[in-house]
Amino acid sequence: MTSTSIDTARARPAAGTLARVRTTRLQAIGEPNLWALGGALAFGCVMVVGFLLLVLWNGVTTFWPRPVVVVTTTDGARLAGEPFRSEVYRPGPEVLATLDEATRRRIAAAGGLAGRDLYRTGNFDVYSEDFRWVSDYAVASTAMPSGLMFVERLEWGPFIGTIRGVTVDGRAMPELKDDPRALAAAHDVARARWRQIRHIERDLIGDVNHELEAERLNVRRVALRYGDGTPEHVAALARFAERETALQADYARLAADAQGLKETDGHTQITLAEIGGAEKTINLSAVVRMYPANDLGVAQKLGVYLSRWGEFVSDEPREANTEGGVLPAIFGTFVMTLLLVVVVAPFGVVTALYLREYARQGRLVSIVRISVNNLAGVPSIVYGVFGLGFFAYVLGGGIDSLFFPERLPNPTFGTGGILWAALTLALLTVPVVIVATEEALAAVPRSMREGSLACGASKWQTIRRIVLPRAMPGIMTGVILAMARGAGEVAPLMLVGVVKLAPDLPLDGYFPYFHLERSFMHLGFHIFDVGFQSRNSEAGKPMVFVTTLLLIGLVFAMNISAVVIRNRLKRKFAGSQF
Amino acid sequence: MVALAVDDVRPNETVYHVKRGTEGTALAIRDFCLWYGAAKALHEVSLTVERGLVTALIGPSGCGKSTLLRSLNRMNDLIDGLRTSGTVEFDGRDIYDPRVDVIALRKRMGMVFQKPNPFPMSIFENVVYPLRVDGVRDRRILEETVERGLKSAALWDEVKDRLHESALGMSGGQQQRLCIARAIAGDPEVLLMDEPCSALDPIATAKIEELIDDLSGRYTIIIVTHNMQQAARVSDNTAFMYLGRLIEYGETEAIFTNPKLDQTRDYVTGRFG
């Protein structure tokens, strides 16, 4: 029975009434689209990976010590320097005119092009330049002689040349020249003395100044409170005079100590000679690091490399930020990002909670939601202007006149600072957190809320105990995104507290230890500053890569830790359902 | 007390022949209507639920069983655009009175859902959730509650060694029994169960039916089920609903062996068209 009915059904199209062969068009299969999608993905990946590799390679190799090459040019001049980079260029007619016939012909044969190398010659104080181009045709010979020293100095950048002599405590000690170990020991002593001087000048005298300033402010406070010339004011003035004398004495003692040390320091010197023979004598303590560039084994190179990295991440910048370390910038970036998270996470979550859980879902809420989403599209510099105008001038100005009137007209909170920067970035990134939180809240299964309510929990208890924990991984994703965005943002910060060189870290030993009002350094701004704002942009270029690498690394590390926390949370909620 | 006599035919033509409990009425639903927006989902439902007995709600899909059940602990409050009329009296008070404390009401009514919905916490914390909500901190009370609850839900022996592991790692049947333990941990008077066995295998189902048997007498139980045998086995009274109306409400045995209406007979015998 059944078979016959199927047969008749089959027979019908054959009879011609429904003779249509079903086909599938290529468009419907979607294979070409697949190629386009895959291609787009691959293109994106290549760009990102290429960028990361570029930064990684340049950042990682910058600190590796390079050999110093001595180039003898055809006119007999000699130059010593680290080969920096090469390029092909087109010599101008006035240059060609100075060349001999054979060279000119060779250049013409190469299509008018010639090669040239950039050498980092150092010795800025002698040459008035750090880098020099040498055209290939001008090179008579190159060599890498041993004994050439690469000397990193506190000032004037590196010196490349030979050691002529060493004076320790006023006694000439020529034997140190050929005894690297003894020289290193003398160098360590000199450096320790230098650090001691710095400690006295910065920390100890800083303490005295801090205390003096506090006393001065105290007098101002009394004057503001009781009025000028009142008995209280007179008493405060008297006390101040007494303290001032004592502090001045402290200051004089410390300054004398430092002066004494400096004099001693001046008796330990090193005399260096550049390749042309010009000599230069500097304090040994002004040498940060020196090594015989062409005589290093791999282990020693590695030592130099690591010591440079160590200095980079743990020291302060010098030479207009192109040398030294970036510790203040690392610290500033880190603290600001943490502050940003501390502000943006609760604020965003609370807002999203209200929007999603409590507000009546109507037109008003929709408008608010759209506005919040659009906030993410406002150019960040606009937030910077707002942060400066509202946070720094209005809020900060208010705080100053309320709590720090004695310091006026010097602003305390009334100018850019790390707190205002964090708040500005919080504002900038809060939409991300709100959107992510809303989605996470919406994704909490209704059955779970109902289960909790059915147990007699109030709405708030349900949110607190069931919804929020369950939404936490999604919320964390939002916070991670906000953090990543905030840590990399520079433009608004330039208006609300980032500076080229911050005298003090936001965290120090003076009460209240955490100084939210202080301006700070930031890796992102540091990159901009070193790369494009410094005297010597050629020398700054490698530092740009290193700092970029560091910034990427820092953001990456912070994100990874957040992701780890999130995954821990997620694992808690992932269980087999049946 | 509502005076609903056996065979009392109301204007909406519900047929009643209810078995009376010894402890009186727990819930009295009178002319209860419910609208989801403009759609009327319950039409003048009137019934009394006897204290200490098991009442089954049966009827074809979409007839309003869950809606009615969820009206009893005001779970429907969460739905936007919901409107009701009529009254549901619990202990002589209308629970739809605006002055009623909904949270307190829910504390007196445990609820078990169709799909197990354990919280993403340990087994222990799941069971004591109603106590935590009340702010109970005393370790001894909490532990007692867990043991009593899990024993009542016939789960104690299976999980007593892993009380502090996540509840999400349990099987579906275990999870459902955990939800039952949670529902009775708060010591409610009424237990509302919406197809508690629909996701379970026959063995787990049998366990839960046994459990319902044990619990009857101590609790007033209202259970929604699609399983006729189950309704016949566990309940004292059965309400048959159809298209948002209560058609017949009477003693279970009578409903299944000798219903008053042909419509009911067709449904319980599976000849429903």
Ligand SMILES: Nc1ncnc2c1ncn2[C@@H]1O[C@H](COP(=O)(O)OP(=O)(O)OP(=O)(O)O)[C@@H](O)[C@H]1O
């Ligand atoms: N949240 C809601 N919004 C609008 N209509 C709803 C909602 N919940 C249920 N309904 C409608 O109310 C009617 C009754 O639904 P209910 O869930 O009570 O049926 P049920 O008897 O429990 O069915 P089942 O046996 O399939 O669970 C159905 O027509 C359904 O479409």
Ligand SMILES: [Mg+2]
């Ligand atoms: Mg249902």
